[in-house]
Amino acid sequence: MIPVIEKASKGEIKEFQEKKLRELLVYLSENSPYYKALFQNEGININDVNSIEDLQKIPVTSKTDLQQYNDDFFCVPMHKIIDYATTSGTLGSPVTFGLTDEDLERLAYNEAISFACAGIKEGDVVQLMTTMDRRFMAGLAYFLGLRKLKAGVIRVGAGIPELQWDSILKYNPKYLIAVPSFLLKMIEYAEHNNIDYNNSSIEGVVCIGESLRNQDFSPSILAEKITNKWKIKLYSTYASTEMSTAFTECEAFSGGHHHPELIITEILDDNDNPVAEGESGELTITTLGVEGMPLLRFKTGDIVKLHPEPCQCGRNTYRIGPVVGRKQHMIKYKGTTLYPPAMHDLLNYFEAIQNHVIEISTNDLGTDEILIKIASSKASEELLSEIKDHFRAKLRVTPKVEFVPSDQLNKIIFTPMSRKPITFIDKRN
Incomplete structure (x- = not known):
């Protein structure tokens, strides 16, 4: 056809x-x-x-x-x-x-x-x-x-x-x-x-x-x-x-x-x-x-x-x-241009990560900040270090990463009023 x-x-x-x-x-x-x-x-x-x-x-x-x-x-x-x-x-x-x-x-x-x-x-x-x-x-x-x-x-x-x-x-x-x-x-x-x-x-x-x-x-x-x-x-x-x-x-x-x-x-x-x-x-x-x-x-x-x-x-x-990536979602972080799809793909590399949300905000200096919230049943300093090393190797930057409980993260990702899972939140003006 x-x-x-x-x-x-x-x-x-x-x-x-x-x-x-x-x-x-x-x-x-x-x-x-x-x-x-x-x-x-x-x-x-x-x-x-x-x-x-x-x-x-x-x-x-x-x-x-x-x-x-x-x-x-x-x-x-x-x-x-x-x-x-x-x-x-x-x-x-x-x-x-x-x-x-x-x-x-x-x-x-x-x-x-x-x-x-x-x-x-x-x-x-x-x-x-x-x-x-x-x-x-x-x-x-x-x-x-x-x-x-x-x-x-x-x-x-x-x-x-x-x-x-x-x-x-x-x-x-x-x-x-x-x-x-x-x-x-x-x-x-x-x-x-x-x-x-x-x-x-x-x-x-x-x-x-x-x-x-x-x-x-x-x-x-x-x-x-x-x-x-x-x-x-x-x-x-x-x-x-x-x-x-x-x-x-x-x-x-x-x-x-x-x-x-x-x-x-x-x-x-x-x-x-x-x-x-x-x-x-x-x-x-x-x-x-x-x-x-x-x-x-x-x-x-x-x-x-x-x-x-x-x-x-x-x-x-x-x-x-x-x-x-989406033009409006472009992130300038420590001299590097990033788009969320590259970060999502990198996080998908880790079997231990059950879910994640990427949050972008503006800091006091007026530049972009990245916070990645992760749910994992294997949360540890070792996993955190592995994730940061992987970011550094693949994207040349190391964002802030924190572990959060799975049920807390699921409430953000699967919001009843949203038609799609929410894994990226842009808090910039």
Whole structure:
């Protein structure tokens, strides 16, 4: 199930996207209060924007713009909105997105081709281990995509290893959709309850919310900890509410595939200029085919790298590599630039660490401070020393590390009001 456009030549893909871009600009100029005002205030003639390169003539849209002028981004009357979703608010106040019937169709198409990318086929049974409530777009998108793909869905929701295993053993799903770190809890539960997980029906997991790959696409420590025990295939997928689009790995495990019929991407530097090929920058997106709240040159805050070479799966679309980190989460610590994913991966190296939370704050000198709270049944000065040595060796810095009781840390990580486990807290102004 590879869409024709994704097997087209790079020239054909560019021509296709530029036609869709011109259609989008007309739609925004007629229906979007925000972009209508932007074009007028900046003196932009949309007839002058005919190519991907011409997008440079239009200012970027920031998360702050979305938060400040949320209602002005709606392009349809409110009676046409049939589903409301909000961003998680990780980088500030949550933003409301309204989806029309057409938008839900587009969302279903996006996930259907994304899951097909990971090998899920019609008739496969998939266990959905994420919430569909709390105004969470992703859970709904997964359900709609699997339905469109004509796969069976078991809607178990997040957490509760016992219930997850009960469903696996009862319904024999072939795939799971899950947060990868939770798979370690699934393994632990199986081992304590004599469940032969390597002889279960599970062949693969589409993993959300946490990185599985290093920048060279080798498995992260978290991925290795899972697959060293459970012999299953792990597929990365990267998406956001603002994009209404996913970038999912195929069996080459070399980055998430771009769907050119759904989204235009740019990789920009700190001055909003395109980076050189092969360099990392901030992913900036323009949505195609969105009716309710389309976005033009929206800066996602995620630092990524594009991989343009054709893939062995037959797609000619470029791939997006693992997220290096979120721009707003960048930490300057003792002269070194750090992103949380690198620290999470380093902490996953230690079998003795049950859970951890990274806290960033500003000290009296106005510089960044890092405090890592760790839960471990083997807490000792020796383990503390090992962790600090490992940080020094791998990241060239030694943050403050302290042990806290497991139940105390779990209250922070698994907050009832949060849709995702909280392992990073930014207390900086």
